[in-house]
Amino acid sequence: MSEHNLDARRMLCPMPVIKTQNKVNELAVGDILHVVCTDPGVLSDIPAWARINGHEVISHQENEDEITITVRVGS
């Protein structure tokens, strides 16, 4: 298992979702990806994308301007 980061700041949905998807496609099952975003739309879109495609959002943190979503890669 390895941990990775993705910077999706200033991108508007669905770009953060696309970048997350493309990154996850390169990772192995069980890997962890932290995605940093600024569009609040990711709070619904990344979890929806994860549910559909068999991945898991294990946490999300919001501070004033940034949102970090952590995804565990599924099969």
Next chain:
Amino acid sequence: MAKQHKAVALISGGLDSLLAVRVLQEQGIEVEGINFYTGFCVEGHTHAIRNHDKEKKKRNNALWAAEQLGIKLHIVDVIEEYKDVLLNPKHGYGANMNPCLDCKVFMVSKAVEWVKENHKDGFDFIITGEVIGQRPMSQRKQTMPIIAKESGADDILLRPLCAKNLPATKPELEGWVDREKLYDFSGRNRKPQMALAKEFGFTDYASPAGGCCFLTDKNYSAKLVDLWKGRGSREYEMDDIMLLKVGRHLRPKPEFKLIIARDAGESKFLQGYRKQFITIQSLSHNGPLTLVDGDINSTDFELVAGIVARYGQGRDAQQVEVEVSVPNEQAQTFQIKPLTTEEVLEEWHV
């Protein structure tokens, strides 16, 4: 055991693609979805930017549709490749800057590529939610074969909602799909789709009025054409596409335009562009952040400061302090009388 044939569906997030997939699922066909992001799609953006939309539920309709259907969804960034479709459409534009027929051909051809790449996993045909006569440009009886032919999909392109009005395709001829259980919808009447949605238990589906993207929008198209005219070239980048969705656009001189935020949400969004653009903001009163797009001469700074002051809370003041910041330079401030409503000329509005 007979081979399980799988389909990939073009998912826009609208009702038709939702129904098309479910019709095939009812026949036991496994489907995955594919959604193409051209940069102009109606999804998300303005919701993310504007204040008053904050309360509205934000959702990406393609993801929502996939979740309703229980299918995987692949979202593909086609921003770069789409430029050629938009700039050089062989079949021309629809009512606005929407090159719908070329767009459909392009998307189906991308789906053909996807099927080739995923053939080993059992994918061998493509479905769309197209309905004959539904849309004036791309969904006419004559255009259906054009899409199939020019995309290279030929007989592996199945439209479950209107298949009975079209010649049988390979999935039907080979018996992978039962043609009898497909539909014969046609025309602009949405009632049959709504009845089928009810039968399948779909509620709360998205029904965009014009089409699936901003290019069908008159105001958006006008701004796009203005941008190209202002630059003397039809190049565009992702930031341009985004900025056309934000703010009030005013072009007081041919060489530059102003993008004036309409609320705090837009001001905040435009803040992200401060390093790339000249920005204007009132200091003495609350007012919108404004970007200057294009080439502005410093002799026009007073003019634009007066315009921006007009859109802030100091609009009725005798004097407003306005700051003009050029990236990597010392900001300049102006004490300026805001323009009156009449002085902001009608023809400046893009």
